[in-house]
Amino acid sequence: HPVNEPYRTGYHFQPPKNWINDPNGPLIYKGIYHFFYQYNPLDVVWGNIVWAHSTSTDLVNWTPHDAAIYPSQPSDINGCWSGSATILPGGKPVMLYTGIDSQNRQVQNLAYPKNLSDPFLREWTKIPQNPLMAPSQANQINASSFRDPTTAWLGPDKKWRVIIGGKTNQTGEAILYRSKDFLNWVKAKQPLHSAEKTGMWECPDFFPVSIHSQNGLDTSKIGPDVKHVFKVSLDNTRREYYTIGTYNIDKDIYIPDKGSVESDSGLRYDYGKFYASKTFFDSSKNRRILWGWINESSTVEDDIKKGWSGLQAIPRTLWLDKSGKQLVQWPAVEIEKLREKEVKLPSSVLKGGSVHEVLGVTAAQADVEITFGISDLKKAEVLDPSWTNPQLLCSQKGASVKGGLGPFGLLVLASKGLKEYTSVFYRIFIDHNKHVVLLCSDQSRSSLKKDNDKTTYGAFVNVDPLHEKLSLRSLIDHSIVESFGGEGKACITARVYPTLAINGDAHLYAFNYGTEDVKITGSAWSLKTAKIN
Numbered sequence: 001h002p003v004n005e006p007y008r009t010g011y012h013f014q015p016p017k018n019w020i021n022d023p024n025g026p027l028i029y030k031g032i033y034h035f036f037y038q039y040n041p042l043d044v045v046w047g048n049i050v051w052a053h054s055t056s057t058d059l060v061n062w063t064p065h066d067a068a069i070y071p072s073q074p075s076d077i078n079g080c081w082s083g084s085a086t087i088l089p090g091g092k093p094v095m096l097y098t099g100i101d102s103q104n105r106q107v108q109n110l111a112y113p114k115n116l117s118d119p120f121l122r123e124w125t126k127i128p129q130n131p132l133m134a135p136s137q138a139n140q141i142n143a144s145s146f147r148d149p150t151t152a153w154l155g156p157d158k159k160w161r162v163i164i165g166g167k168t169n170q171t172g173e174a175i176l177y178r179s180k181d182f183l184n185w186v187k188a189k190q191p192l193h194s195a196e197k198t199g200m201w202e203c204p205d206f207f208p209v210s211i212h213s214q215n216g217l218d219t220s221k222i223g224p225d226v227k228h229v230f231k232v233s234l235d236n237t238r239r240e241y242y243t244i245g246t247y248n249i250d251k252d253i254y255i256p257d258k259g260s261v262e263s264d265s266g267l268r269y270d271y272g273k274f275y276a277s278k279t280f281f282d283s284s285k286n287r288r289i290l291w292g293w294i295n296e297s298s299t300v301e302d303d304i305k306k307g308w309s310g311l312q313a314i315p316r317t318l319w320l321d322k323s324g325k326q327l328v329q330w331p332a333v334e335i336e337k338l339r340e341k342e343v344k345l346p347s348s349v350l351k352g353g354s355v356h357e358v359l360g361v362t363a364a365q366a367d368v369e370i371t372f373g374i375s376d377l378k379k380a381e382v383l384d385p386s387w388t389n390p391q392l393l394c395s396q397k398g399a400s401v402k403g404g405l406g407p408f409g410l411l412v413l414a415s416k417g418l419k420e421y422t423s424v425f426y427r428i429f430i431d432h433n434k435h436v437v438l439l440c441s442d443q444s445r446s447s448l449k450k451d452n453d454k455t456t457y458g459a460f461v462n463v464d465p466l467h468e469k470l471s472l473r474s475l476i477d478h479s480i481v482e483s484f485g486g487e488g489k490a491c492i493t494a495r496v497y498p499t500l501a502i503n504g505d506a507h508l509y510a511f512n513y514g515t516e517d518v519k520i521t522g523s524a525w526s527l528k529t530a531k532i533n
């Protein structure tokens, strides 16, 4: 790993230099995964946006290609913004994307592969009919709030549907269009879904999930065995929320289940940094895969110094939890190919107040899976009824604040002597007769450097520690830590920039600062460096 580049990642998707943001149009074609992303070919900050393109056979190693979609016609001359792929009958992929036109309006365009016999789909052609959807007086669409088309789906009436993110006043909207031929699109009277006071809805995503299995489904699948997921990225808070609900195909509206909302208490794919995400159906492995953009927590000056900004989270497989009330996510299994030198943590007791170093792994580039066993759950701290905000609770009760059951977890990217570390940990509370499990990612001590964003993140994890195992997996990669609590029920991604705990000087510890002992077992692996771009 380059010594002079301590923050470049070893197995996360990033280009050699410059600015990247949203994942675009992920798909699989002839056994090859395609990934496109918002990219500034000229600078470390956002601007001059094109669709950069890479391909892979395993979602781990990536080959770069020339930019696939870039400004070239009046309908996208000021930028090629986010969009999605749809696989047409017969297996032909097409892209719908937002163009910034010559009048700086947001419009929707179509591009298709020039040569379908090229499995790398290196060249993309834009149709002369572009734009296919545009704001106008008649349709009441705001020209600066009309972007990010989803993958389209085909209804039983043989009409295609697509949604585009929008906003009317402060009401976020999933603007619905229909088409018989994928060329002529007619705006529906009603949006597919909307919610007051949520602001602009960026990068919506809408897809079915199976009620009975972890398998993914084609985006057009409907029927009694599926629920639907609606996700949106909120421009206001830079947070994403998803709801689970029902797609009423007759009325062409989506109705979230009771209690499911796009704000504050809503469900999130990730309770740390994760934005503008997008899923696709991987027909080769019958799974739905989620990509998400992770931005920097450093200053623009630091980004300029290192020459790059932004990366992508490890692609995650996602499915409906057996409760039917939330999704579960897990890193695509292919990432496990990078594992080497397994270090088994022999079942042992982590005494209250102790720290245990995990030796023998390249701690700056590792995969850790650890299970915690609690013998006496009665010692859990009583949950105050006002502690409803997990992030706030994690910031008030950081890793150094002692508790009964917890904090226990991992100190990652830690320097010898613990001058720097990022702590990912659990606390268990009791609320009447129910245990409440809190997962925190505390970045406050992650770097001696002062001007990084070190916000603490937190999430409640819906596991019952009395009957279920309590586990934590963290993917550590130099300047990113992606943590999966409760076997994927709550995920937290953080960016950190240690000054001491870099490369070979990074260490990994398990810790328990609660008063009660905790049993630990698990494994840690060094991860090889992937071939990325």
Ligand code: DQQ
Pocket: 021, 022, 038, 049, 081, 082, 098, 147, 148, 202, 203, 275, 276
């Ligand atoms: N990024 C794109 C937009 C999208 C935003 C522009 C979300 O299409 O709304 O780069 O990060």
